[in-house]
Amino acid sequence: MTSKPLLPSDPADQLSVQDRRDAMHHAIRKRICLLEYPPGARLSETELAQEFGTSRTPLRRVLARLEDEGLVQSVHGVGTLVTDADIHELEHVYQLRVELTALPARLDPRLPDAAFMQKLDNFIMQSAKIIDHGTPLEFTEFDMDVFQFLLQLTGNAPLRETLERLYYQTKRLWLWAAINAKLDLVGEFRIFHHELEALQHALRSHDLDAAARIQSAHISMSFKRLFQKIK
Amino acid sequence: MTSKPLLPSDPADQLSVQDRRDAMHHAIRKRICLLEYPPGARLSETELAQEFGTSRTPLRRVLARLEDEGLVQSVHGVGTLVTDADIHELEHVYQLRVELTALPARLDPRLPDAAFMQKLDNFIMQSAKIIDHGTPLEFTEFDMDVFQFLLQLTGNAPLRETLERLYYQTKRLWLWAAINAKLDLVGEFRIFHHELEALQHALRSHDLDAAARIQSAHISMSFKRLFQKIK
DNA sequence: CCCATGACTGTTGTGCACAACACCCCATTC
DNA sequence: GAATGGGGTGTTGTGCACAACAGTCATGGG
Structure with a gap:
């Protein structure tokens, strides 16, 4: 009888323990990824x-x-410190991401439906706007949305979780380099825009394998550019 | 000056907080994997x-x-329950393991040294003994040791951690099937013994890629046998 | 002036008490 | 007899107080 409380005073009361936990986790993770909490903070x-x-x-x-x-x-007596994103330590993560990103096409691939393609269209339009007057922060937030969106292409939950964990370990390094003028911003934006268009092209042909390889290739090239610039 | 306490009364006092945490984690994880804590416990x-x-x-x-x-x-008011190892839910994990197991040869591969090959010899001798008079429990414990040992073949830490997590999610399902007489035990033992010999052969030729493919293939076949037997 | 020392402050780690919750059992009632 | 309601019991979740620890700053002695 008491399965659902009547007239909850606060919508947050309906959220389960795990929901509130996830909300806090995602919020803090996003702040770290967007460098609101920079390494060492x-x-x-x-x-x-x-x-x-x-x-x-x-x-x-x-x-x-x-x-x-x-x-x-967490260090006893000192504090909980944001780990530093060092490219040499993250090289292994990048390499793993390159390999894993090719897998959604092979492990329980999900062909996109009309709504998916529609949303992809919107993303492409948004990316076109970013090219002209986008900030690194805006772009990264946008990239996070696109990443989560593209995860739908596989139904393999363990793969999705692994990809997600690795993504959040590496993305803030790109943002840091972009903010500190280590990257050709407009060039990066253009490349991302082209990647989305290429993805659209592949998905219209129902070629999930091509789409996965495109993403994989772009992660690899993105790392190469990063590594060259910040040594 | 107080960097190291004099005359520690208990060797456990020297362990750091994280060491004790890891010790507890590994102990409980092993019990779950060895079905000392079966699903639902x-x-x-x-x-x-x-x-x-x-x-x-x-x-x-x-x-x-x-x-x-x-x-x-963990369920509030009920307890902390061991999750059930259902083969249909673990199919995705198995498929991911098949793909990831091929990667150590490509991501920071580490050629085995003499000590490694020596230890592999010992493992092969142990596996020969298990064929004749081994229990499923003994075999699984042995398999865990071999798995940890073979992780040395890559220096990619994120890959090792991911492989480890996936391994512990699936292995207890095999043990459950073996205990409940769903599998041809001697056949399984023989196959594992052959796998180790094949690995030895590949590693003697310094062919890490072949070694990785052998492991990958065996995980795939092991899952196929499991799936056929327990539907 | 320089260095050592100790108190002070702020942090994470730990233990404990209680709240929130689910399940079981049994008495009560229709 | 069956359904229902309520209390008892055991569990995890939460809040709080304190312990353990690291860093800082001031103070005193050389």
């Missing part, structure tokens, strides 16, 4: 707990997951 | 905390990681 458990309206205990559960994912590191 | 936080000589708080940190890895699931 100290995250205050007390402040974050207050911000999310909870105590340290549930928040520490979230930080623990972020630590297992390699985004933060 | 309730893990008592209080009992486990007492056993490891700590309180619930650090132990919950470990259970949280196991939950993120998909081995247990």
